[in-house]
Amino acid sequence: MTGAEPTVLVVDDERNIRRVLRAMLKRAGYEVTTAADGNEALNIVEEDGPFDVVITDLKMPGMDGMDLLRALSDRFSEIPVVMITAHGSVGSAVEAVKLGAFDYIEKPFERDQILQVANKAVRTAEASQTHARPSAAASARFGIVGSSAAIDDLYAVIDRVADTPSTILISGESGTGKELVAKALHVESSRKDKPFIRVNCAAIPHDLIESELFGHEKGAFTGAVNSKPGRFELAHEGTLLLDEVGDIPFHMQAKLLRAIQESEFERVGGIRTIKVNVRIIAATNRDLHRDIEEGRFREDLFYRLNVVPIAMTPLRERSDDIALLVQHFVERFNERLNRSIAGFTPDAIELMKRYRWPGNIRELENVVERTMLFCDGVWVHANNLPDEIRLGAEDSQPPDHDLTSEEADAVAQTGGATDLKQAVRSEAQKVARRMITQALQQTGGNITQAAKVLGLSRKGLQVKMKELRLRQDSSQDTPETE
Numbered sequence: 001m002t003g004a005e006p007t008v009l010v011v012d013d014e015r016n017i018r019r020v021l022r023a024m025l026k027r028a029g030y031e032v033t034t035a036a037d038g039n040e041a042l043n044i045v046e047e048d049g050p051f052d053v054v055i056t057d058l059k060m061p062g063m064d065g066m067d068l069l070r071a072l073s074d075r076f077s078e079i080p081v082v083m084i085t086a087h088g089s090v091g092s093a094v095e096a097v098k099l100g101a102f103d104y105i106e107k108p109f110e111r112d113q114i115l116q117v118a119n120k121a122v123r124t125a126e127a128s129q130t131h132a133r134p135s136a137a138a139s140a141r142f143g144i145v146g147s148s149a150a151i152d153d154l155y156a157v158i159d160r161v162a163d164t165p166s167t168i169l170i171s172g173e174s175g176t177g178k179e180l181v182a183k184a185l186h187v188e189s190s191r192k193d194k195p196f197i198r199v200n201c202a203a204i205p206h207d208l209i210e211s212e213l214f215g216h217e218k219g220a221f222t223g224a225v226n227s228k229p230g231r232f233e234l235a236h237e238g239t240l241l242l243d244e245v246g247d248i249p250f251h252m253q254a255k256l257l258r259a260i261q262e263s264e265f266e267r268v269g270g271i272r273t274i275k276v277n278v279r280i281i282a283a284t285n286r287d288l289h290r291d292i293e294e295g296r297f298r299e300d301l302f303y304r305l306n307v308v309p310i311a312m313t314p315l316r317e318r319s320d321d322i323a324l325l326v327q328h329f330v331e332r333f334n335e336r337l338n339r340s341i342a343g344f345t346p347d348a349i350e351l352m353k354r355y356r357w358p359g360n361i362r363e364l365e366n367v368v369e370r371t372m373l374f375c376d377g378v379w380v381h382a383n384n385l386p387d388e389i390r391l392g393a394e395d396s397q398p399p400d401h402d403l404t405s406e407e408a409d410a411v412a413q414t415g416g417a418t419d420l421k422q423a424v425r426s427e428a429q430k431v432a433r434r435m436i437t438q439a440l441q442q443t444g445g446n447i448t449q450a451a452k453v454l455g456l457s458r459k460g461l462q463v464k465m466k467e468l469r470l471r472q473d474s475s476q477d478t479p480e481t482e
Contacts, residue, residue: 005031005379006122006342011041011056011068012084021055024111025118029345029377038063042071050076053102053121055114058085058093066096073100080121084109119340119378142184144177145328146321150313154181161308162188167260169245169305170283172312175360178283179243181310185281186239194238199231202244209252211268214259220269230267232259232276239279245305246286246297253298260304280305315360319353325361326352329368341372347382354393387460392467433468436461 008030010021018034025032033051035041037060045051054072058065069081080102085093093104102121105113140146141155161168162185170178179198186196204212211220215230231240242248248256259265264275282305291297315322326344334341344352357363367386375384382390435454443449451461464470 005029005345006052006118007031007033008118009033009035009041009044009051009054009056011035011038011054011060011065013037013057013060017057017084021114024114027377028115028118029379029381030118037061038065038068038071041068045072045076045079050079053080053082053118055082055084055118058083058096058104066092066099069096069099069101082117082121115378116340119342122342122378140324140328142187143180144184145325146318147324148313148318148321150318151321154310154313157308157310158184158188161185163190165279166307167280167305168282168308168310169302170281170310170312171288172285173314173360174285175362176312176314177361178285178312179241181312182239182241182243182281182283186279189239189279191238191279195235196239196241197231197235198241198243200243202247206249206252209249210255213252213256214265214267215270216268217270220267224269227267230265232265232278233274235278236276237278239281242280242282244284244286245282246284246288246291250296250298253301257298257301257304260301315357315364316355322353322364323349325364326368329365330372333369333372337369337372339372340378341375341380342378344368344380345382348380348385351382351385351390351393355389356392387457388463391456391460391464429468432464433470436465436468436470 006029008025010018010025010032011034012018012021013036015036018036022032022034033044033048035044038056039062041054041056042063045054054068056065056068063071065083069083072079072081077100081096081100083093083096083101083104084107085104086107093101093106097104103117105117142158144151144154158181168182168185170181172178182198183196186192199212201209211224211228211230213230213232215228215233216224218224218227242256255265260280263277264273266273288297288302292299292302315325323344326349330341330343333339352364352367359366367389370386371380371384436450439450439453440447442453447461448458451458454461456464
């Protein structure tokens, strides 16, 4: 691709057709060049280099579409060629496809037809070019998408420990994909044809957690009208995922420890000891070391769970995977939402790399879906991203950023702090706070007008004010008048 926008060469001897196609494609985010015949088109390609797609009329004086196809196939075979044909020439268009044309469109054509075919052609061209964006599917295993060193290390750990009986503790922030790793460990083990049972420990009331894990006998408590097996029994010979294990109440942790160590337990209200063969995987977003220090988690249970620790890397620390993840979600949502989005442009991806993603991959997935829903073109640009992403990215410096003198002064004022990024971010927040406060004072506290002054949407400004804790501060001096 020659730039941030995909490039299209439109070839037609009818001036009005060229104008219509140019307008359609430009509105959809394409960079469009036009030619009146095959000879002119071939000269443009030879002078300007390959385009991402050529859309050409079949019947033209001089060098027609078929001759242009042959010429491009000889010298620029990587360029997809789309034929436009009248109804009576469909047979020739089909023949053109057999000779190597990417597709054809009949006149009169609809806007959606043009965009759909152009989109597919561009994506095909990307896949065949050495500088094309890598396929998300080709860089995914177990549903985990990425090609960074952190993901390579994760794959290596899964491969080594999946088919062992060892207990595993997966730790990491919410949204980093802990459950995907747990499923991968199960699927890659000899237990893959046995049950995979997940229990969210944080979602179960404390007075029901024992029954949920170990089951109960009839009449064990009010409402226990029948005997019921627990998750340990259901997972027999398979895998049990104790999700959010840090939220298990302290009084239950000794019983859980015994069940894991001895592979046996009793149902609530029962006297019969039940033995099981279960592989335990635990996951948490809590700092269990701190919970141990503060008396909320048993140290012996921690060490029993932490035989093989797997620490999930937050998305902000593997930003090189963002392009792959975005394309993975684009492909998924194109099918689910019946859209034809080709992808996110490099400027959009760069902005997303600079955002910190507190919600990690789950947040990224939501942003991609929301952006695709409201995108009118084929490509998602930086200005199509939600305000919170664009504003959040502004608080971060891009990779290999050389400090300005002001930023260097800010770092010096910290007394030589080693966290350079934090110092820069702090200074950027001070600037944002000052600009927002001034805009509010200038507009008498009117949020809508202040947003216009700052070049933001009202929602974007509110998000930024909340992040900077400015709403309360600013309202003391500049109450809202709306």
